[in-house]
Structure formats: C-alpha cells, structure tokens
Amino acid sequence: MIILNATKFCIATFLSNLGDVIYSVVIAWYIADVLQSGFLMGAVLFSLGLSRFIAGLLCGPVIDRIGAKLFLWLSDMIRAIIVLVLAILLWDHTISFVILIMVSVLFGAIDAFYWSASESIKPRLVATEYLSRLNSQYFTVVRTTIILGPLIAAWMVESISIEHSLIAISILYVFSTFLILFIDSKNSHLENMNDNNDKTSYFSDLRLGFSFLNRQKMIFYLVITMFFVNIGANGVNVLFPFLAKNVSDDAKYLGYIYSSMSMGSLLTGLIFSVKSIHKVELKIIYLSFLLQATGIAALCFTQNFLIILIFVFVIGLITGFIGVLIPTFVQRSVPIHLLGRVNSIMMAISMLSTPVAQFIFGVSVDYFNIKYLFFIAGALGIVTSLSSLLINERKGTPRETVM
Template sequence: MGTSLAHEPKTVRKQKFGGLLSNRQFLFLWIASIFTGLSFSIYLISETWFVLQALKAPSKLGIIMMLTTIPRVLLMSVGGVMADRIKRSHVIMITNSTRGLLVLGLALLILNSSMNLYLLGVFALLFGVLDAFFWPANQSMLPTLVKKEQIVRANSLVQTTNQLSLLTGPVIAGFMIKFGSFFGVFVCTSVLLFCSSILIEQIRYPDHPSTDNKQKEPVFRQLKEGIVYVKTVPYLLLTMATSIFVNLLLVGPLNIGLPLMVDQHLKGDVLSLSYLESSLALGMVAGAFLTGILNIKRKRPIISLSLIAVLSFLNIFLSQMTALWHGIILLSLAGVCLSISNIIAPSLVQEMTEKRMMGRVQSLMSTASMGFIPLSFALVSALLSSGLPIDIIILYSSIALTVFVLTVLWRSKTIRTID
C-alpha cells in the first residue's frame, strides 16, 4: 500500500506531461519555440557586443534597445486584435520569416563593412514592429492548443526549454564571435528563425476564431472591447500596474547594466557576458522545472510578487559585483525567482481570460508592461551620459523596486483573495 501511494504523484506527473507530448499541435509550437528562443538569445548578445566592440558606442546601447521597444508599445495593442482576427500560426510564421530576412540582410552589410549605428537603429526599429505582432499571437496561441488544466504545465514545459535556449544561446554566440565573426553569428540566427517559421506553419489546429459579425468589426472597436474587458477584472488591472513599475526599474538597468559592468568593471570579454547571461538562464530553467513539478495552484499572486521582491533584493548585491563568480551565483538565484513568477502569473491571466479575448488581453498586458521600457532605457542612457556609474543606477533602482513590491504586498487586498 505504502509503495503504491509513494509512486502515485510521479505517475500522475508522467500522465500529465504525456498528454501534452502526445498533442501534435503543441509539439510543433514547443519545438518552434526552441528555435525562436535560440535565435533571440544569440541575436541579442551579438547585437549588444557589436555596439560595444565593433561600433565602440557603449553610451548608445540604450538608444538601440529603446528603438526596439518603442514600436512594440505603439503597435502591440493592434497586434493583439490581429491575433484574434487572423490565424495566429500565420502571424508567427510571417513575422519570424521576415525577421530571418532582416538578420540575413544585417549579416551581409557587416560582411561588406557597411554597417553603422544608424543602420543598426533602423534594423532595431523594424524588429520592434515585428515584435508587436509576434508576441500577442505567440502568447495567446498556447491556450488554444491545450486543455485549461494543462496550461500551467504547458507553460512550464515551454518556459523550461526556452530558458535552455537562453542558456545555450549566449554561449554559442560568445564562441562564434570570439573564434569566428559577427557575420557568421547573424547568419546562424537567420537560419534558426527560418526553421521556426517552417515548424509553426505545420500547425493545423483551427485557432482562427469563428467568422461571425465580430470579425467584421473595425480593429479599434475590438481594441476598445478589450480595454473594457480588462477593466472588469481587478486582478488584470493590478497586474498591469505592477508590471509597469517592475519593467521601469528592472529592465533598463539590468539589460544595459550587465554588458557595461562586464566591459568596464570586470574588464571581461564576450564570453564573460555570455557566462552571466547563461547563469540567469540556468536559474530560469531550474525555476521552470520546479514550477512544472509543483504545479502551483494556490496564492499565485502573492508568490509571484514575493519572488519579484527577492529578485530585486538580489540585484542590490549584483550592483556591487567585483568578480565573475559573484555575478554567476546571484544571477542564477535571480533566474529561479524570475522564471517561477513569469510562469504562474501569466498562467493565471490565461485561465481567467475568455479565449475570444485572449489576443487583445495579452497585447494590452504587454503594452502596459512594455510602455515604460523605452523610458527605462532612456533614463539609464541619460544617467550614464550625465556621468552616473552603472553600479549606482542598478543599486538605487533595485532598492526602489524592492520597496514598491513590498508596499503592494502589504496594501493590496486583491492579491490576497485570488489563488
């Protein structure tokens, strides 16, 4: 009797994941996400190091990142409506194919020694436009492919492999740049994006909404419906407001800060940066795996925000990093916190949202959170230009984020009444 009971949870977990792995449409999405995750992680670290080392423009790094995020903010709500009107797999396939062509063009310009900061800014802007249509379709597609009770585990499985991609991507990019060339690393990125597009196009699940009168309504009327819908759900409003401040105080300082701290404080190379980014991804893999095992169903808002508070507290110590191993340990722990929070919070939103509104709600949530990312990048760039050290910027932004999250946990009644 004892032996049977001891093995029961393991059997249940196998059945749950087995159900997902026997879902052919989910498998296509899952494998495609691996290629997409690899391409993104390789591209981002390559672009960052190209600005720092090839273009010798560290103070302009924030501007390049800002140019990518501005179109996302302006167009993502429209992208969400399109995700509810057009077959989502087609949207993902078109955006990834176009990305592949853009990166291939970027590689050819580098090969001809024609790439400069202004052209890179144009590429960043175009990537931002494509992101505005890719992310709402990508985020709203998974709930249409799996059962409601499988959403948390499906997200966990996708996030685990995505973080494995983010773990290996920077290392691949680091070695390709150090022992190869920027041309080679961008061609590799282009090939991965084309592979992802081919796999996504194989999905035959009827994720296109039924063709009723709603399909004939103007885009902005459907967008207004999405806004009204979000206003009726207090948790969605709270999540949007919280994510604004988290992205304002976390994204800019960390994304711009890590490359600069490696380059200026640690005097490291691209491999040092790849080790730090991979350690963050390793922590996120561990967090995603842990979430999949635990399948957290209770007090998710409280757990999510508490982990963000721990993450911001770890960043306080990260700002004082003096050795590579110091950063690796802190970022690994931060990755665990970030991963668990990034799985359970969106999973709750997906469970609470009607499928017909999924694209619009996801785009509005993303727009709200990303709306302050350009401002975050701009503020960090301005502070750096004024002579403020990056370690001080990370320190004070992390302290501010810790205080903010703890205040929300203390004052908000909504998060205490939802599981």
C-alpha cells in the same frame, strides 16, 4: 496530439529565439567593429524598443481576429527574408545607417506580434491544468537560448564571417516556420470562441481590450505593478557590470553573475516543466515580487562575492517562478478570444520599463554609489509589491475565469 503540438511549439520557439539572440549579437558586433558608431548603436536600440512598444499596443486585435498561428509563421518568415537580404547586401556593401534603422523598426514590430501570438496560442495547445507546465517549458527554452545564443554568435562571427552568420540565422527562422505549419491550434480541447470579431471594426476590438483591463481592476493593478517592479529588476542588469568591476578587473566575474542568475531561472523552469501549478493567485505573484525585490536590495549589504552569487542565484529562482506564474494567471483569467489584445497591451507596458530602467540607472551610476542603487532598485520593488498586496487583500482576489 496535444503533447505533440506543445513539443512542436517549444522547438519552434527555441529555433526562433535562438535566431533572435544570435542576430542581436551579430548586428551589435557589426556596428561596434565595422561601423564603430556608438550613436548608431543607441539609435538601433531605441528604434527597436519604440517600434516594439507601439506595435505591442496595436497588434492584439489583429492577432485575435486572424489567428495567433498565422502571425507566428509570418513573423519568422519575414525575419528570415530580411536577414537573408542583409546577408546579400553585406557581400558587396557596408549596410547603411538608414537600412539598419529600418530593419530595427521592422524587427521591433515583428517581436511584438510574435510575443503576443506566442502567449495567445498556448491555451489552444494544452488543457488549462497543463498551462503552467507549457509556460515553464516556454520560459526554460527562452532562457536557454539567451545562454547559448551569445556563445554561438561569437563562434560564428569568428569562424564563418558575419555574412554566413546571417544566412545561418535565416535558416533557423525557416526551420521554425516549417514546424509552426504543423501545429494544430484549432482548439482541440476548447470551443472556438471568436466573439463575433468578423462583425466588429479594428478600433472597436482595440477599445475592447483596453476596456477589459479597465473593468478587471486586479489585472490592471498587476500590469502597473509589473511596470514599476521591472524598473528595479531591469535596472539591476545595468548595475551588474559595475558590481563585477568593484570585485575585480577580470571580466569572468561578470560572467559568474550572469550565469548564477541564469542557472536559478533555468532550475525553476525545469522544475515546473514537469510539475503543474493548479492554482495561481495574485497574492502569490505579489509575494514573489516582494521576495525578488528584497533579494535585490540585500545586494547592497555584502561585499563577499560568494554571497553575492548566492543572492543572484536566488533572485534568478524567483524571477523564473514569476515568469511562470504571470502568463498562467493571465491565460486562466482572460477569455481566450481577448488574449491577443490583453497580452499585447501588457507586453507593451511591461517592456516600456526596460528603456526607462536603463536610462535611470545608467545615468545614476555616474553620480551615486552602486550599493545605494541596488537598495533603491530593491526598495522600488518592495514598496510597489507591498502596495499591491494591500490593495489585493482589501478588494479580494478575483477568481480565474473558466474558459
């Protein structure tokens, strides 16, 4: 039953994330091709990111109180309805600016609930010793949708029109909701711990999540470390197109770079999908951050495209490892009745680094040599991870909380 639950969860995740990726590409193409508005593109991305951040800070107590499974189901069902309505509107009209912004705000908020609920439900699906495997399978599924989604979206827009593409996306969400209904998340291997949530207010629950992070300094330091390291790591995604342009005017070189990164991440995910990580220490996470940042900084020292691809592949490997380590550490260290609150806060702070990185490095490209920017991105991660390593060694690594 436990293995079956995890399988249904991963398939539902695949369908839902595939819908997300295809939707993002289809809407981006619609704005660029039909509306032809760079301002609207920026406004849509900004509203999406802002609503995701705000909802991420606030959604945790609701997920802990009501249940992660319900919010997974609601998130996909609401998205299915929204996308279907957009398809119907497109048959007769051009979608207006206001509608696109409203949809972006809704999607951003729903993303926050869905991500937090996904992280919170995992410890209820498998025993603690199998958490790293489930996290690896989840990471692999998400990375696979990121690779396949744009290809499928491009084919759909060319072959069956934007309206029919949106209907297909809605169907993906509906299939995901169907699978979620049959997931048993009633703690088949854990005692039900609700921490008397029914006797407390929403705001006291919210304060409890923040106070837990404040008390657990090592987890708080991890969140801060993630924020600054991710600025460098996300900044690299802004720099890659310019790196490829320096090599050749052929767009396929950018594809090679992204493919190398994805293959590295996928390989790590596949390895740890069948091999459990029995002990996760903060020191290992910080060392992984350090290696990732060193790989990024090293990109400034080579002009050879083959060596660049090797470095990017290794960065992808380490990124995949980090993507498995962090959720496993948090799920083992945070009491299950607080996971929604803690995960949502961590997600909001971590995701805030993306627009910050995009702005800083996007503007900097116009003024600085791209080699220096790779070095700066890597140096930021190196300094941050080394500082966190020193703090961790001085204070001692906290033991994982037994749930």
